[in-house]
Amino acid sequence: MKCTECQMENIEGALFCEECGAQLEVKNELQETATESRGERLVLASPDGSTLDIPAKEEVVIGREDPISEVFPDLDLTGLGGMEQGVSRKHAVIHRSGADYTVEDMGSTNGTYVNRKKVQPNVPQAIKPGDEIRFGKLAFSFKAA
């Protein structure tokens, strides 16, 4: 298995290049292509198997609930270790327009990532079922329920 970054030959089954650390197997469970989702219920699924339903509304704010600051996100990640994993109180927002979705980082401390690439704060980025979305260090698969 040849590394596309440094051309080093790695043993079959290796996950990261021994020479440069580049990922060799792009596809993992989180990035698994989900079934066509138009019209279906979508969820955020974490690696431990728990799922969060994405409410059927145009804007879904994701973060950590903090009654003192009067922050009540639509999806509260506190119970999934959001605090320890670097999720901001107002971390990101998922926008829905028909069957199309985007995620937008709300200037969070530890960033939002789509398929391991950091997204620009306050710039919506298209997402599709099968994408990995990470808030701080908390990763989810965006997929059909």
Add this chain to the structure above:
Amino acid sequence: MKNELNIRSIMSKDTLPVTGGEQAVYALVDIKAGTGTSLGTMAANIALVLDRSGSMDGEKMDNLKEAVGYVVDHLGDNDLVSVTIFDDQVETLIPSRPAKNRDEIKASLAKVIVRGGTQISDGLSAGLAEAKKGIAKDRVNRIVLLTDGQTWDDEDACLKLADEAGRLGVAITSIGLGNEWNEKLLLQIAERSRGNSHWIQNPIAILDAFRQEMEGMQSVAVTNVKLTGRMSPGVRPVKVFTTVPMISDVSGRTVSGTMVQADLGSLDGRKGQAVLIEARVPAHKAGAYRVGQIEIRYDVPSGGLSGQTVKADLTVTFADDSAAAAKVNAEVMNLVEKVTAFKLQTQALTEADAGHIVAATQKFQAAATVLLNLGEDDLADAVEHEIAALKRTGSLTAAGTKKLEYGTRKLTQVMTTSIGK
């Protein structure tokens, strides 16, 4: 199976392609204290070995005294404690004794004044002698070593003491304060004794480190944990990493032929332990295949249990199914990526130490990329800073080296700092 431990064994892939050749697989063995069972608590046997050299003057010593006071206040009456202070001479300030005379212990400590240089091995030797007096299977035996300076020509003696402590079941938690101490030595002392290590930049954080240490000790209920991995014929274990309290490459002392034997010491009840085994499996025809079997042996002193065992099989399926064979377990993937970052920065530091600037820079850049992918922007920035320092001066900064050594080893730990937003 009993409920003292929960064992999960997860393979990087459930399905391997039929390739006709050898393949790499990764097995994550996750060990957690069981829930729903009250395991009781264990008494402590703690030896504090503290640097009193001249550089500890002022804020450092004031905070250290406060932290020791915290430890004494939070020990039970049946716990054992000793305090050894060292500079280039050593003094056993408090010989091993029950912690109930708290005011007396604190009064002795209050009189300590700073002086002299730093000779860690003498302090460690005296501290280990005190710990030995109270060693018992039903106690959590530990040394906490704190220093802010370079020791003088006694590194080998320190490592021999760490080996001895490890054999006796006394884990050493080494704490370096500031930037003028030898991180490689303190990390090795911790790793060889199956202990932990911390880097503290600001003296005000000493209390927090001691508090964490106390909480960790008081969560221990399962001790003498030993992992034995028996691989199937033809399977070759090549690398073994423990990941709690920090990532540590234990391949050299755990792998022998098709066997993996790892002494994991006491189990932190809050964090557990996770062991990553990288192995090579031989070619196989389609069908179920047992890579090997893991056995965990352990004691639960509070329950009078000794030599308990739990077993778990490591299995995969070989199949001509490219879609199934492309699926990688996300949890294993994430851990392997963290270990990859640790390996790259270790290689970079080795190259830098040898004066190989170009090779070091390449490894650092690779490490920075992996760290960015992991969302560790702060550590990636630290790597970039060291690359710049290396190009500018030909050497690394003391603080940057420590940040990378400790930061990448502790990638498996969740952040403890509060989030501002």
